[in-house]
Amino acid sequence: xxxxxxxxxxxxxxxxxxxxxxxxxxxxxxxxxxxxxxxxxxxxxxxxxxxxxxxxxxxxxxxxxxxxxxxxxxxxxxxxxxxxxxxxxxxxxxxxxxxxxxxxxxxxxxxxxxxxxxxxxxxxxxxxxxxxxxxxxxxxxxxxxxxxxxxxxxxxxxxxxxxxxxxxxxxxxxxxxxxxxxxxxxxxxxxxxxxxxxxxxxxxxxxxxxxxxxxxxxxxxxxxxxxxxxxxxxxxxxxxxxxxxxxxxxxxxxxxxxxxxxxxxxxxxxxxxxxxxxxxxxxxxxxxx
Amino acid sequence: xxxxxxxxxxxxxxxxxxxxxxxxxxxxxxxxxxxxxxxxxxxxxxxxxxxxxxxxxxxxxxxxxxxxxxxxxxxxxxxxxxxxxxxxxxxxxxxxxxxxxxxxxxxxxxxxxxxxxxxxxxxxxxxxxxxxxxxxxxxxxxxxxxxxxxxxxxxxxxxxxxxxxxxxxxxxxxxxxxxxxxxxxxxxxxxxxxxxxxxxxxxxxxxxxxxxxxxxxxxxxxxxxxxxxxxxxxxxxxxxxxxxxxxxxxxxxxxxxxxxxxxxxxxxxxxxxxxxxxxxxxxxxxxxxxxxxxxxxxxxxxxxxxxxxxxxxxxxx
Numbered sequence: 001x002x003x004x005x006x007x008x009x010x011x012x013x014x015x016x017x018x019x020x021x022x023x024x025x026x027x028x029x030x031x032x033x034x035x036x037x038x039x040x041x042x043x044x045x046x047x048x049x050x051x052x053x054x055x056x057x058x059x060x061x062x063x064x065x066x067x068x069x070x071x072x073x074x075x076x077x078x079x080x081x082x083x084x085x086x087x088x089x090x091x092x093x094x095x096x097x098x099x100x101x102x103x104x105x106x107x108x109x110x111x112x113x114x115x116x117x118x119x120x121x122x123x124x125x126x127x128x129x130x131x132x133x134x135x136x137x138x139x140x141x142x143x144x145x146x147x148x149x150x151x152x153x154x155x156x157x158x159x160x161x162x163x164x165x166x167x168x169x170x171x172x173x174x175x176x177x178x179x180x181x182x183x184x185x186x187x188x189x190x191x192x193x194x195x196x197x198x199x200x201x202x203x204x205x206x207x208x209x210x211x212x213x214x215x216x217x218x219x220x221x222x223x224x225x226x227x228x229x230x231x232x233x234x235x236x237x238x239x240x241x242x243x244x245x246x247x248x249x250x251x252x253x254x255x256x257x258x259x260x261x262x263x264x265x266x267x268x269x270x271x272x273x274x275x276x277x278x279x280x281x282x283x284x285x286x287x288x289x
Numbered sequence: 290x291x292x293x294x295x296x297x298x299x300x301x302x303x304x305x306x307x308x309x310x311x312x313x314x315x316x317x318x319x320x321x322x323x324x325x326x327x328x329x330x331x332x333x334x335x336x337x338x339x340x341x342x343x344x345x346x347x348x349x350x351x352x353x354x355x356x357x358x359x360x361x362x363x364x365x366x367x368x369x370x371x372x373x374x375x376x377x378x379x380x381x382x383x384x385x386x387x388x389x390x391x392x393x394x395x396x397x398x399x400x401x402x403x404x405x406x407x408x409x410x411x412x413x414x415x416x417x418x419x420x421x422x423x424x425x426x427x428x429x430x431x432x433x434x435x436x437x438x439x440x441x442x443x444x445x446x447x448x449x450x451x452x453x454x455x456x457x458x459x460x461x462x463x464x465x466x467x468x469x470x471x472x473x474x475x476x477x478x479x480x481x482x483x484x485x486x487x488x489x490x491x492x493x494x495x496x497x498x499x500x501x502x503x504x505x506x507x508x509x510x511x512x513x514x515x516x517x518x519x520x521x522x523x524x525x526x527x528x529x530x531x532x533x534x535x536x537x538x539x540x541x542x543x544x545x546x547x548x549x550x551x552x553x554x555x556x557x558x559x560x561x562x563x564x565x566x567x568x569x570x571x572x573x574x575x576x577x578x579x580x581x582x583x584x585x586x587x588x589x590x591x592x593x594x595x596x597x598x599x600x601x602x603x604x605x606x
Contacts, residue, residue, distance in 0.1 A: 225399060278381055
């Protein structure tokens with residue numbers, strides 16, 4: 001029982017990281033109609049930006065988080081303006097190929113700048129809280145913060161989508177592109193905002209992953225498949241679905257270690273993904289953005 | 290460099306380029322002909338390579354193997370095994386749109402790599418399989434040059450096979466599906482079936498490429514099938530050469546392999562402590578090359594030229 005509770009906590013942490021990535025993938029898919037394969041490497045770059053801020057300004061990881069988010073939002077917009085915008089009018093699949101190439105460009109840049117060894121934000125061991133009223137559950141302060149800050153970011157995205165004009169325009173574009181465009185929605189601004197949100201959340205996901213584990217040039221790439229699984233599970237183009245999908249995938253991956261070798265954790269995400277493609281490719285939720 | 294060294298280098302270069310040409314031709318029948326987006330090439334590559342290696346290596350207690358079968362049996366096994374995987378994944382994805390297929394195929398490639406890495410009884414895990422025999426042992430052609438000849442024969446064989454398929458009525462249906470799916474469906478063609486056929490054909494060719502690779506290199510480990518070497522470079526080859534055009538696929542393989550190995554000569558001059566940086570720099574160059582091609586010449590060096598349609602009625606006029 002204790003084990004299950006403990007794994008549930010780990011699952012919630014992993015789920016928070018995956019959700020942060022999946023919201024971005026889902027929104028980009030909804031608005032730009034392509035699967036963004038560089039999203040995992042956006043996460044990696046965000047994590048390493050955090051490392052740079054920690055190293056240069058001597059910030060703690062939590063203060064490096066907003067800096068990495070802003071940095072990644074800028075990078076995302078820059079990449080879109082420099083590359084993706086020019087091929088947006090061709091077939092969406094050309095964008096997909098381009099983003100696949102972008103993933104490798106970013107990863108090799110990270111390797112060039114920071115090398116390919118494992119790195120950590122802070123050395124030393126963190127003492128977990130022991131929650132006796134929960135059967136002696138151990139909770140690391142870092143884990144509690146990751147889940148809480150993710151929750152805060154999710155609420156912010158929700159308020160943006162439901163309360164602001166641009167957010168509503170975004171939902172309209174994701175829902176019915178043609179209809180939205182004839183009603184005079186500022187498409188370019190919506191697209192730019194999509195990259196800002198997607199980039200910032202990917203940056204946050206990267207820093208979280210860096211706090212929880214270690215930094216490595218392929219850390220984000222490894223997370224990409226579970227993120228896609230979360231996106232498809234939640235219904236592509238639906239950020240709220242992406243959150244639920246992220247949690248389901250995160251918790252299933254951690255729980256699977258009860259009866260499977262941990263090496264096969266990514267396989268769990270993939271198995272859910274394939275099952276979903278066969279049974280219900282449109283995802284669990286069939287609402288709107 | 291001495292003349293023999295230069296010749297040896299050229300033979301090795303052409304052999305690798307030929308193996309990659311086979312893979313690129315396989316991808317062309319999936320993406321170029323039908324518009325099916327497979328970014329799990331590394332998976333089929335690995336299945337082909339490992340199947341052929343296990344079938345042909347002498348016995349070993351460390352992993353499944355010891356069948357010591359002849360080269361051609363190994364290759365046939367490689368083709369069959371990757372066809373089977375291609376059929377399974379094709380059945381799942383043949384009805385799905387491009388992005389789903391992309392995600393599913395990269396998923397399967399990563400799963401295959403995970404499997405190879407962890408199932409030591411089958412593949413010897415990260416230690417890999419060594420001593421994969423070359424064909425033509427004991428004949429005058431037992432040399433690198435002889436193997437280049439073998440690879441060249443397979444490139445030519447696959448090229449003519451796919452070229453025939455492309456101009457055939459079957460190829461016409463595939464192009465029609467790629468260009469206008471609803472119209473082709475309305476004409477009574479089963480989209481899913483044609484897609485599946487093209488996907489399985491491409492997978493088989495990729496498996497063949499994997500087998501050829503295993504016997505040339507002589508050693509396999511999961512590292513060889515990372516998405517970069519197994520998938521990405523092949524995509525750049527096809528896009529650069531011209532997707533939809535079999536000659537473009539072969540040309541792209543030679544040119545991009547030339548760029549890739551050319552940068553190796555260049556980065557070899559860097560001090561040894563920068564080895565990882567040098568490797569990253571090469572990947573960066575190939576990535577930028579892809580973006581430049583996509584931005585400036587997305588149709589590739591040799592754009593697709595569909596054969597002129599000369600119907601029976603037209604001919605009799």
